[in-house]
Amino acid sequence: MNRLYSLLGTGNYKQCMYELGDQVAGMTSFVQIAIVELLANTEYPIEEIVIFTTAKARERNEYLLRTELEERDINVPVRFVPVVETLTDQNMWELFEQVYDEIHSNDRVFFDITHGF
Numbered sequence: 001m002n003r004l005y006s007l008l009g010t011g012n013y014k015q016c017m018y019e020l021g022d023q024v025a026g027m028t029s030f031v032q033i034a035i036v037e038l039l040a041n042t043e044y045p046i047e048e049i050v051i052f053t054t055a056k057a058r059e060r061n062e063y064l065l066r067t068e069l070e071e072r073d074i075n076v077p078v079r080f081v082p083v084v085e086t087l088t089d090q091n092m093w094e095l096f097e098q099v100y101d102e103i104h105s106n107d108r109v110f111f112d113i114t115h116g117f
Contacts, residue, residue: 001048001104001107001108002039002044002045002046002047002048002107002108002110003046003047003048003049003050003103003104003107003108003109003110004032004036004046004048004049004050004110004111004112005050005052005102005109005110005112006031006035006049006050006051006052006111006112007051007052007053007112007113008032008051008052008053008057008058008061008062008080009053009061010054010056010057010060010061013030013061013064015028015029016028016029018031018038020038020039025037025038026072028068028072029064030064030065031112031114032049032065032078032112033065033068033069033072033074035110035112036049036076037072037074039110046076046110047076047077048077049076049077049078049079050081050102051065051078051079051080051081052081052095052098053080053081053083054082054084054085055082056085058080058082062080065078081098081102083095083098
């Protein structure tokens with residue numbers, strides 16, 4: 001399965017344009033949407049989006065992300081994985097372990113690292 005692993009933050013996401021080679025995604029506030037659009041007609045279309053997010057970020061931006069996915073008729077399943085609000089040396093390793101545990105054998109993995117803590 002082609003899975004996109006991404007982070008969702010608490011910021012005010014603004015519209016922008018994303019490109020991949022000569023392809024251009026529609027204006028979007030979310031890179032996850034752009035990645036799905038840019039890879040849709042390739043040999044690696046995204047089949048699931050896994051989003052690591054804090055409770056605060058999910059509360060603030062999940063609805064906006066899901067609304068935009070629906071408006072664009074993107075039917076890729078989205079799954080949210082809760083993470084801690086504040087990173088420490090100890091729980092950073094726990095976060096890495098969470099990410100690792102989400103990866104399945106035989107998956108094709110796409111990591112979005114445009115947003116971080």
